[in-house]
Amino acid sequence: MLYLIISALFFILSFLIHTLWCRYKKGVELHITSFVVISVMCLFGYFAAASFLIPQKVGGPGIWLLPLEKTAAVLYFFLLPFYLVFYYSTMIDSPSRRTIALLKERGALSYEEISREITDEKFIMTRLNPLVTFGYVHFDGRYYRLSSRAVLSCRIINLYQKLLGRKIGG
Amino acid sequence: MSADSVVILSAVVGLAAYLSIHFIVFRFLEAKGIIQGLMNVYFIGAIVTIVCFGFLSYSRTDLITTGGMGTTVFCGLVSFVVYSLMCYFYVLYIFGIYESSIRIRIMREFYKALPKGLTLSELLACYNADFILRTRLERLVGSGEVTFDGVKYRIGKCPFIFLMLDYMACAIKKIMGSR
Numbered sequence: 001m002l003y004l005i006i007s008a009l010f011f012i013l014s015f016l017i018h019t020l021w022c023r024y025k026k027g028v029e030l031h032i033t034s035f036v037v038i039s040v041m042c043l044f045g046y047f048a049a050a051s052f053l054i055p056q057k058v059g060g061p062g063i064w065l066l067p068l069e070k071t072a073a074v075l076y077f078f079l080l081p082f083y084l085v086f087y088y089s090t091m092i093d094s095p096s097r098r099t100i101a102l103l104k105e106r107g108a109l110s111y112e113e114i115s116r117e118i119t120d121e122k123f124i125m126t127r128l129n130p131l132v133t134f135g136y137v138h139f140d141g142r143y144y145r146l147s148s149r150a151v152l153s154c155r156i157i158n159l160y161q162k163l164l165g166r167k168i169g170g
Numbered sequence: 171m172s173a174d175s176v177v178i179l180s181a182v183v184g185l186a187a188y189l190s191i192h193f194i195v196f197r198f199l200e201a202k203g204i205i206q207g208l209m210n211v212y213f214i215g216a217i218v219t220i221v222c223f224g225f226l227s228y229s230r231t232d233l234i235t236t237g238g239m240g241t242t243v244f245c246g247l248v249s250f251v252v253y254s255l256m257c258y259f260y261v262l263y264i265f266g267i268y269e270s271s272i273r274i275r276i277m278r279e280f281y282k283a284l285p286k287g288l289t290l291s292e293l294l295a296c297y298n299a300d301f302i303l304r305t306r307l308e309r310l311v312g313s314g315e316v317t318f319d320g321v322k323y324r325i326g327k328c329p330f331i332f333l334m335l336d337y338m339a340c341a342i343k344k345i346m347g348s349r
Contacts (some may be wrong), residue, residue, distance in 0.1 A: 004248070005181040022346045063244050071177045071248060079195060085262055086338040095299075096270075096306045100315070100325070100332040111307070115337070118303045120294055127273045128293075129192035137280060145282045145287035153274075154281035160268055165197035169268050170275025170305070 001063045007046050007072035011079045014042040018087075030091055032084065039080050046076060095123055176226045177245050183250035184219025188212065188257055191264075201305055202312025206268065212257055219253040220246060272302065 015016040018035045026029060050069055089097070095118050102117055103109060128144070136150040146154065161168070171179075192209050199207045223246045267274055279297050280288055307323065310316035317326040 001244075010172055019345055063241055066173055066241060066245065068174050068177065068245075068248065070174045071252065074178060075248075075255065078252070078259055081259050081263055082255065085341055088337065089339040090343045091262075094270075095272075095302050096310060097332050097335060099303070099306055099310065099323075101336065103316060103323060103325045108310070110322055110325045111303075114307075114323065115300065115303055118299050120299045123272060123299050123302055124276070124294065124297070128276055128290075131273060131276065135246050136277065142289055143287035144280055144290070144293065146277060146284065150277050150285070151281065154278055157274060157278065158281075159267060164193060164265075164268070166199075166269075168275070168278065169270060170272065170278075170300070 001066060001068075003050055003066075003068045003072035004075065006049050008077040008079075010042045010046040010049070011039075011076055011083075013079075014039040015083060017042075019068075030088065032088075035080075035084065035087070043073065043076060047071065066147070093122075171226065173227075173245055176223065177249045177252065178193035180223035180226060180246075180249040181256060182192075183222040184215045184249075184253040185256045185260070187218035188215030188253075189260070191215070201308045204309055204314075206336060208265075212254075215257065216250060216253060219249055223249045264322050270305075 014035070017038045018031070021034050021038070022031055050072070098117060099114055102114060106113075128137070132139045132144070133148075135147055136153075138145045138147055188211055191214055192208075195207060196204075227242055227245065265268065275297055279293055283292070307316065307318075311318050311323075311326075314326045315332070317324050329332060
């Protein structure tokens with residue numbers, strides 16, 4: 001239990017440092033890389049704390065001194081993407097979330113009424129423009145073409161589709 | 171085998187069972203059955219995790235004899251939590267991205283058009299907001315979170331995941347200042 005508590009505390013610490021970082025930076029962009037760096041540093045912090053703070057007699061009877069050092073590290077590792085989903089959703093609206101929000105706000109809506117809010121400008125262009133900005137797609141003024149790193153990503157996704165046996169998602 | 175290894179190994183075996191069943195079952199599932207399908211496969215994987223933990227803690231460790239039943243149950247719960255987080259990671263960061271990411275779909279449309287590429291109007295002819303909305307509504311109606319009476323869509327059973335996402339996103343926004 002002590003290991004789990006220490007890893008949870010380090011997870012909270014990484015969240016707090018990231019929050020302070022975002023408040024300090026003020027901009028509207030996502031700070032994912034900074035969170036990854038902060039959380040890796042906190043993971044090292046966890047291992048250091050687990051080595052020095054926990055008494056040597058782990059493994060005795062009872063829950064508190066259970067030797068779950070690696071389990072606590074695994075839990076820490078998987079808590080990071082758990083937080084990132086919520087952080088990401090502060091900036092990016094999903095069509096499902098938007099639909100639910102509309103129905104919650106207005107009660108009942110027809111397909112046409114919902115489709116007025118789910119537009120190409122809001123959900124295609126807001127995804128396409130960053131792809132161009134970050135170099136995944138090249139735009140020559142008329143044609144959009146994939147960059148080589150995006151081609152590699154698409155090949156991996158095609159392989160996954162073959163394994164999964166489903167039709168194209170989106 | 172240490173308690174640490176038993177907890178992690180049980181979760182990994184549960185995840186392996188989850189993925190095996192997932193890859194078989196999802197070949198035949200339509201969009202409307204996806205959310206329910208994910209839940210069903212998750213529960214099967216959870217049962218495998220618990221059974222595997224019980225077997226390993228009984229046969230490969232002295233967890234039950236030295237730690238007592240309370241400690242064993244606690245380790246079983248931790249194993250279940252690790253399994254759940256692994257599934258969450260897979261569903262959101264691998265399957266979810268494949269199944270519903272708009273960016274990935276846009277990239278795949280460009281990939282199909284290699285080496286020429288696509289104009290914006292060509293892209294919107296094969297993938298657009300109308301397609302996105304139809305797929306989402308089919309999924310939401312299938313999971314019961316939205317109901318459809320033939321004319322109007324309404325909120326069905328409590329859309330817990332989306333409400334939680336909204337609530338957490340608002341809380342994080344507030345904590346991080348005005349973003």
